[in-house]
Amino acid sequence: MNLTIKDVRVIVSCPGRNFVTVKIVTESGIYGVGDATVNGREMAVATYLQEHVAPCLIGRNAHEIEDIWQYLYKGVYWRKGPINMASISAVDMALWDIKGKAADLPVYELLGGKSRRGVSVYVHATGETVDDTLDRAEALRGQGFSAIRLQTSVPGLAGSYGTLGDKKDYFELQSDRPLPPETPWSTRKYMNSIEELFSKARDRFGTDIQLLHDVHSRLTPIEAARLGKMLEPYDLLFLEDAVAAENQDSYRIIRDHTTTPLAIGEIYNTIWDCKEMIQNQWIDYIRCAATHAGGITNLRRIADFAAHFHVRIAPHGAPDLSVICFAAQAHVGIWAPNFGIQEFVGFGNETSNLVFSHDMSIENGMIHVSDRPGLGVDFNEEAAKDYPYNRSYLPVSRLEDGTLWSW
Numbered sequence: 348m349n350l351t352i353k354d355v356r357v358i359v360s361c362p363g364r365n366f367v368t369v370k371i372v373t374e375s376g377i378y379g380v381g382d383a384t385v386n387g388r389e390m391a392v393a394t395y396l397q398e399h400v401a402p403c404l405i406g407r408n409a410h411e412i413e414d415i416w417q418y419l420y421k422g423v424y425w426r427k428g429p430i431n432m433a434s435i436s437a438v439d440m441a442l443w444d445i446k447g448k449a450a451d452l453p454v455y456e457l458l459g460g461k462s463r464r465g466v467s468v469y470v471h472a473t474g475e476t477v478d479d480t481l482d483r484a485e486a487l488r489g490q491g492f493s494a495i496r497l498q499t500s501v502p503g504l505a506g507s508y509g510t511l512g513d514k515k516d517y518f519e520l521q522s523d524r525p526l527p528p529e530t531p532w533s534t535r536k537y538m539n540s541i542e543e544l545f546s547k548a549r550d551r552f553g554t555d556i557q558l559l560h561d562v563h564s565r566l567t568p569i570e571a572a573r574l575g576k577m578l579e580p581y582d583l584l585f586l587e588d589a590v591a592a593e594n595q596d597s598y599r600i601i602r603d604h605t606t607t608p609l610a611i612g613e614i615y616n617t618i619w620d621c622k623e624m625i626q627n628q629w630i631d632y633i634r635c636a637a638t639h640a641g642g643i644t645n646l647r648r649i650a651d652f653a654a655h656f657h658v659r660i661a662p663h664g665a666p667d668l669s670v671i672c673f674a675a676q677a678h679v680g681i682w683a684p685n686f687g688i689q690e691f692v693g694f695g696n697e698t699s700n701l702v703f704s705h706d707m708s709i710e711n712g713m714i715h716v717s718d719r720p721g722l723g724v725d726f727n728e729e730a731a732k733d734y735p736y737n738r739s740y741l742p743v744s745r746l747e748d749g750t751l752w753s754w
């Protein structure tokens with residue numbers, strides 16, 4: 348079987364949301380697909396792949412996943428960075444897909460086989476009011492989900508993080524405006540309202556259900572410490588992104604004050620971004636995504652490193668990651684001995700399913716991973732042509748006096 352790479356195609360499409368997809372084709376006809384989407388900066392990755400990465404791959408043996416990974420990481424000289432790492436990630440996923448197809452085995456078998464029956468997920472309940480949010484959570488419970496992230500608009504701050512606004516679902520573009528939308532933030536209003544959401548949730552659902560919350564990096568370390576203490580009685584599975592952590596030491600401050608479990612990692616690109624917080628056991632879950640943290644090869648390395656420090660993986664599962672990323676994470680998740688939980692907002696909508704096809708299914712809050720060779724996801728290039736790229740930005744956040752804040 349001749350697995351020499353003969354073509355590397357980079358396709359940017361918008362079947363609901365923008366996705367950057369890589370398709371690597373070998374002489375044998377076997378091809379693989381990967382996800383390189385960096386939400387709001389898609390064309391930067393596409394150009395990087397097309398202009399700088401693709402030429403280096405033509406003629407290479409697709410089996411040499413590790414050497415190609417090292418070549419694109421060390422060989423670039425500049426290392427790290429979201430654009431570079433998303434490009435490496437997509438190439439890596441596509442090569443694992445090819446290796447699986449060539450071996451006639453699903454990727455999880457190549458990683459070491461299944462460690463569990465399925466991949467447990469948590470879903471999102473978001474609403475404009477506490478009651479609205481809890482009604483949605485109840486509906487999700489009815490569908491068999493038992494781990495639910497709760498987000499409610501902060502009273503007096505329309506469109507605060509986590510709510511959908513006028514969107515039907517997560518798979519619609521979050522911004523169809525010419526420039527980033529601006530949303531307001533007030534830590535005082537948030538801190539004064541957040542406890543009610545969780546106390547009412549426990550009153551209504553009891554202690555069987557697992558609850559989560561995403562702070563989206565809005566707090567300082569000492570504020571996050573106070574929030575963690577405030578939410579301790581409600582027994583969260585984890586509190587996500589309490590603080591933006593370019594400075595990993597911030598998590599030591601939170602950890603010193605609260606037993607609420609902590610999670611972070613969706614914007615991290617390498618193990619270097621989270622090394623100190625993992626080895627010092629300041630966090631409980633590392634949330635790196637296959638698309639942003641170096642593909643299957645590097646997600647596996649992060650998982651293995653974290654396992655030594657009681658840190659479990661809980662990969663990012665946002666709608667701006669394509670189903671290819673989701674499948675890659677499902678293969679890692681069903682294998683990783685220290686898998687924790689997978690974020691899940693659905694496999695897409697009618698439009699995105701025309702472009703990405705897969706046979707994963709969900710039952711009782713657990714994903715059944717595809718047994719097809721490779722990743723088990725396909726990308727329909729013809730269908731993608733009907734959905735051209737549509738520039739879209741993530742929102743920015745400002746304090747009520749106009750100061751730019753973390754979104």
Ligand code: EZ4
Pocket residue numbers: 386561563613663664665666667690741
């Ligand atoms: O805001 O993926 O946990 N999920 C999240 C996401 C992120 C987006 C950014 O592109 O925080 O909704």
Ligand code: CO
Pocket residue numbers: 561563587588613
């Ligand atoms: Co998040």
